[in-house]
Amino acid sequence: MQKGGDPSTGKRVAGGYYQWNKVVLFHGLKNDSAKLGACKGGYPGKRHVWFRRHVRSIIFTIALMGFLFLLDSLLISVFDPASLKSSSTPRKSTGKQGSTDAHDNNEKTEVQMYDRLLNLASSALAEREFKKDTSKLWEEPYPLASLWRPCADREAPKSAGKLKNSTGFILISANGGLNQQRVAVCNAVAVASLLNATLVIPKFLYSNVWKDPSQFGDIYQEEYFTNTLKNEVDIVKELPPHLRSLDLVAIGSQITDAEIPKEASPHEYVEMILPLLLRNGIVHFLGFGNRLGFDPVPAELQLLVLLGYANFLGGSGSMLDKQRLGNFISNVPLKGHDTVRGHSKYIAVHLRFEVDMVAYSLCEFGGGEAEKNNLQAYREIHFPLLIERLKKLKPVIPAELRKLGKCPLTPEAAALVLAGLGYKRGTYIYLAGSHIYGGQSRMHPLTSLYPNLVTKEDLLTPSELVPLRNFSSQMAALDYIACATADVFAITDSGSQLSSLVSGFRTYYGGGRAPTLKPSKKRLAAILSESSTIGWNSFAHRVKKMIEEAQRVRVRGFGRSIYRQPRCPECMCRS
Numbered sequence: 001m002q003k004g005g006d007p008s009t010g011k012r013v014a015g016g017y018y019q020w021n022k023v024v025l026f027h028g029l030k031n032d033s034a035k036l037g038a039c040k041g042g043y044p045g046k047r048h049v050w051f052r053r054h055v056r057s058i059i060f061t062i063a064l065m066g067f068l069f070l071l072d073s074l075l076i077s078v079f080d081p082a083s084l085k086s087s088s089t090p091r092k093s094t095g096k097q098g099s100t101d102a103h104d105n106n107e108k109t110e111v112q113m114y115d116r117l118l119n120l121a122s123s124a125l126a127e128r129e130f131k132k133d134t135s136k137l138w139e140e141p142y143p144l145a146s147l148w149r150p151c152a153d154r155e156a157p158k159s160a161g162k163l164k165n166s167t168g169f170i171l172i173s174a175n176g177g178l179n180q181q182r183v184a185v186c187n188a189v190a191v192a193s194l195l196n197a198t199l200v201i202p203k204f205l206y207s208n209v210w211k212d213p214s215q216f217g218d219i220y221q222e223e224y225f226t227n228t229l230k231n232e233v234d235i236v237k238e239l240p241p242h243l244r245s246l247d248l249v250a251i252g253s254q255i256t257d258a259e260i261p262k263e264a265s266p267h268e269y270v271e272m273i274l275p276l277l278l279r280n281g282i283v284h285f286l287g288f289g290n291r292l293g294f295d296p297v298p299a300e301l302q303l304l305v306l307l308g309y310a311n312f313l314g315g316s317g318s319m320l321d322k323q324r325l326g327n328f329i330s331n332v333p334l335k336g337h338d339t340v341r342g343h344s345k346y347i348a349v350h351l352r353f354e355v356d357m358v359a360y361s362l363c364e365f366g367g368g369e370a371e372k373n374n375l376q377a378y379r380e381i382h383f384p385l386l387i388e389r390l391k392k393l394k395p396v397i398p399a400e401l402r403k404l405g406k407c408p409l410t411p412e413a414a415a416l417v418l419a420g421l422g423y424k425r426g427t428y429i430y431l432a433g434s435h436i437y438g439g440q441s442r443m444h445p446l447t448s449l450y451p452n453l454v455t456k457e458d459l460l461t462p463s464e465l466v467p468l469r470n471f472s473s474q475m476a477a478l479d480y481i482a483c484a485t486a487d488v489f490a491i492t493d494s495g496s497q498l499s500s501l502v503s504g505f506r507t508y509y510g511g512g513r514a515p516t517l518k519p520s521k522k523r524l525a526a527i528l529s530e531s532s533t534i535g536w537n538s539f540a541h542r543v544k545k546m547i548e549e550a551q552r553v554r555v556r557g558f559g560r561s562i563y564r565q566p567r568c569p570e571c572m573c574r575s
Helices: 022-038 044-079 081-087 115-128 143-147 178-194 222-228 266-272 274-280 299-310 320-328 355-361 368-382 384-391 398-403 411-421 439-449 462-468 472-484 497-509 521-528 536-550
Strands: 011-013 017-019 148-150 169-174 198-200 254-256 282-287 346-350 428-432 488-491 572-574
Touching (some): 115 411, 178 198, 266 274, 346 497, 368 384, 398 521, 411 488, 428 472, 462 472
Parallel strands (some): 169 282, 254 282, 346 428
C-alpha cells in the first residue's frame, strides 16, 4: 500500500496497485451486506434463472479482467523502475561497494532525488532495446583529436639527456596513495635529468590512511621503466654501499616538503638542490608531495615528465593496452565477453562518492535529517579542523553549493547521464573507486538501469584477490588499468587525481579513439534542477551537448597540468 491514494474511491498508483481508505471501504461493505441480508430468501427462483442465463458472460468477464491484470503487470515490469528493482538482480558488485564505516551503514533505505527522471530513463531504455546501437557512443566526436600523436619517439633535443659525469644520487620516498606516488616519481625523473643526477628506484612511504606496504616493484615493471629511460636518466636499484650509512639529516641532504616550494621552478631546484648534490653526493626527498612546476618549464623536461608517467608498466607500441599491460596482456577474455566476435565494449566509470568526499562537500543528497546527522557525526570525527573553520564562517547553504557545481555526483546522477547519452541497458560498466556511500541503496538507481555493472572484485576469483586484499595501491592499480584501456572512460569529478591521470594518458596514447566523458557538475545541476518538469528528449539533448562541449580538442593552457592535458607542442605532435 502506498501513500497518495483517493480516500473515498481508491486510486491507481505506480506499479499497477490500488490503495483504499480501509474505514470507508469497510463501511461500504457493511452497508452492502445489510442490503443483501434484507433481500435474503426473496425471489430465489428468478435469481437462479438469471444466473444460468448469464454464466458464460460472467466467466468471460472474469477471464478478461484476469488477462488485463496480467498484461498491466507485464507492462509495469518493463517501464517502471520500481518493478525493475525487484525483477533485475544487481550484480554482486553493489555489495562490494558498501562501506564498512559505521556512519555509512546508517543509511539503509533507498534514497532517490530524481524519481520522475528515473521513470523516464527506464522507459527510454526499454524503447531503445529495439533500436540499433549507434557507434558514435563509442567514439570521440571531434576528428581533430586523431591528428595529435605522442612525440616520445621523436629525437630528443640536444639539451636533454645525460652528461658523462653524474652529480650524485637522488632518492625519493613518495607519500600518499597510488596516484600521488606516480606524480612524485614522474617529477623525480625530470628533476634527476635537470640536475644530471642518478635516480634510485623510488621508495614508497607507509601511510596510516592507505595502509599499504607495497613498493615500486610490487606494482610496476622496474626493468622496463629503467630501460626505457636509460638514454635520458641513469636509474639504479639501490644506493652504492658508501652512501647507505650516511646520516642524511645530519649532513643536510634530507629535503622535506616544507623546505622547497610546492611547485618549484627548475631554477629553484638548481639553486637549492644542486649544491647539496655536489657536496654530499646524495639528496633524499622525503615525501616529495612538492612537484616541479608546469610553467615555465623547458620543453624537454615536460616531455621527460610525460615519459616517466607513460613508462611505468611496460609494453611497446602506442596502443593503450600495450602501454598499460605490456607483456602481461592476457588472451583470456573477460567474463561476459564474446569470444567469437571479440571483446564486448565497456565503459569504465570512476564514481567519486565515498563517505569522506560526501561529508567534506557539505552538500545534501536527499537523505533528510538522518543523512545530515550521519554526515555531521562523520565530520566531527574525521574533519575537526573543518568543523572549527565552519564556526567562523557564514552558514553553508547546500542548495547554493549544488548550483555552483560543488557537490559530488551521486550514482543516480551518473546513471541519468549515461541514459541521456543513449547507452543501452545491456551496456557493460566497470566501476572503479572505493566504497560508495550508502552502499546498495545508493547504487540501486544505477544498477537497476544498468545491471551489467562489475568491479574488480567481480572479475577476479577469490584466490586471485587474496594476495591483493591488504594492498590498496595494488587494488587501485587494477582500477587504473581498467580505466585506461576502457572503450569509454567516464569521470564524475574532474578534480580527482586518478581521473586526471587516466584522461591524460588516454589523450596521449588514444590516437583520438579513446573518448572520455566529463560532465560539468555545475551545468548538470542546472539541468537536474528542472527534474520535475523537463521532458526526456530535452534532458537527453542538454546532456549530450554538455558532454560534447567538454570533449572539444583543446591545447594545454599556461600553467595547466600536463598529466591531465598533454596535448601541447612540448609533448605531442600534430599531423
